[in-house]
Amino acid sequence: MEKLKSKVYKLARENMIKPEYYFEAHGVPVAKYSKRNAELFDANSFTCEMGGLLHDIGYTVDYNPERASHIERGMEIAYSVLTKAGVPSDYKNRIIDTIRTHDDNLEENSPLENRIVHDSDLLVFYDSIPANMELLSGFGASPGKSISRLKAEADKKLPWINMEYFKGVAKEKHAQFLANLGAVERMVNNGSFKR
Numbered sequence: 001m002e003k004l005k006s007k008v009y010k011l012a013r014e015n016m017i018k019p020e021y022y023f024e025a026h027g028v029p030v031a032k033y034s035k036r037n038a039e040l041f042d043a044n045s046f047t048c049e050m051g052g053l054l055h056d057i058g059y060t061v062d063y064n065p066e067r068a069s070h071i072e073r074g075m076e077i078a079y080s081v082l083t084k085a086g087v088p089s090d091y092k093n094r095i096i097d098t099i100r101t102h103d104d105n106l107e108e109n110s111p112l113e114n115r116i117v118h119d120s121d122l123l124v125f126y127d128s129i130p131a132n133m134e135l136l137s138g139f140g141a142s143p144g145k146s147i148s149r150l151k152a153e154a155d156k157k158l159p160w161i162n163m164e165y166f167k168g169v170a171k172e173k174h175a176q177f178l179a180n181l182g183a184v185e186r187m188v189n190n191g192s193f194k195r
Ligand SMILES: [Fe+2]
Pocket: 055, 056, 070, 102, 103
């Protein structure tokens, strides 16, 4: 399993656009957090870790939202990455399904692993303002624009939290996120924000 995992990590990094953000600052933390939560809830840890790692793999080097959403594209790339790494089909299908249901696409009877990856993704988002700022400004957005986009994203994601267990912590993280973002905003306004 460890060998399979390290192959998937390597292939995932190679496929992603801006890997220092989408991979290192987002995919890897979501993978670790999903794995820890899988242990907490007695879910399948391999499925959760790999789903967490690959959920945003649709942001690839050739990502084009006009052709396919990052979810559709992500499911295709994950299939080829998991196949290349030699992950058995049963796992492959379960992992790809966690990609399909992330970003508020869970269904009534979605498996626990899907719920864990889904909520872990949102909670990690709230922990990473600097990475998100860098990412948005890397796509040409000004700091002011990045801040207002991040505020909107943060508010949009809060009601998406699915598992009762995470609702309280998500609320706290959301409030902390807005407070931290407010501090960044003040720095931008008084000219002390540097990147
Ligand atoms: Fe996503």
